[in-house]
Amino acid sequence: MKRILPWLLVLVGLGLLGGGGFAAWREVEFRRGAIETDGRVVQMLARSSRDRDRGSSTTYTPVFTFELPSGKLQRVEGGVASNPPCCRVGDTIRVRYRPEAPDRAQMTGFMESWFVATLLGGMGLVFTLVGAAVMRAVRPGTAGLAQAAGLAQAPPGAPPLTFSVPLAGLRRDGAGRWILQARWADPRGGVQRLFESEPLPFDPVPQMRSMTAVNVSFDPGQPDGPYWMDLSFLREPDPDATVVQRRG
Known part of the structure; x- marks a missing residue:
């Protein structure tokens, strides 16, 4: 199990890095043909969740509208929920959308654009580095501490590790x-x-x-x-x- 664990950490880390890279690629592709315009927050959706240890918590997701070149008013629910809320009803915001899919518009800013890629990439980097370090350091026959090697034939009464x-x-x-x-x-x-x-x-x-x-x-x-x-x-x-x- 001690030999398998570092490989699992590395594989999980590489998977998360791949997910972060894919999220970043999608954001770049989305921006290539996107249009920016002004929008307005018209609603804040409150959603409650309950945790056994921390009790109930509430997050807020913005709903915003913006006008298309045709004059149609497009209504979109934001992709990120937060607490405290990111904005208030009536706030003017910048919106980025693709002309062929205005219903998938997003608010400009780090949270909407890069949060997922950064989160997955950061977690992937940590898992990969930890797994690689454990893989390099740990050896069978120890209590699992880093830098441990296999047990030698120590005389009776010698420390066990x-x-x-x-x-x-x-x-x-x-x-x-x-x-x-x-x-x-x-x-x-x-x-x-x-x-x-x-x-x-x-x-x-x-x-x-x-x-x-x-x-x-x-x-x-x-x-x-x-x-x-x-x-x-x-x-x-x-x-x-x-x-x-x-x-x-």
Whole structure:
């Protein structure tokens, strides 16, 4: 399910982006052959709806009229309802319509022209970016936090979650031993944490030239809690040496 969720978010986002693009295209096409004229608001239609949490609410939709070149007075209901109302009865407005379909006229302004395209496009962009970020960051075997990697074979008593933490550097202690450093940023708040391995009696760089991250097991809810850095891929320079496991 964790692998399917980001794909669903991306697909929903792309669908919404497509809907926003289609709405924008329709508006552009509508304007190409449209005529603008003055109109007048003649009625405000009030519609009530009831929500279980917020109770009842009322929105208002304008009804306006405008005169066609033939002298006929065309009456049209606006396409957007709002609260508070966008206008009042008697207000003079600008109207845009196509000569072949005056009954589909609309009031000029952002809400009538671009609201749907902007809403769908904005939601689509958010869904797509979130889905792509989750798809890139989340790995199986975690509690679903971003930047989590699969669980390594941590020793008994080690924190249960393992994260692929970017390498931050290498330093040497007073005895000339090597200490590997990795830095993790909590995706929920941006708080950073530096992890260090126990001093290594040999230089690990030759065995890590192609690496950019290391697995670290820890509890993200405990900023100063214990952690375990998995260095099982490292071996002592002596080919007969055993696998190295270092605890932070």
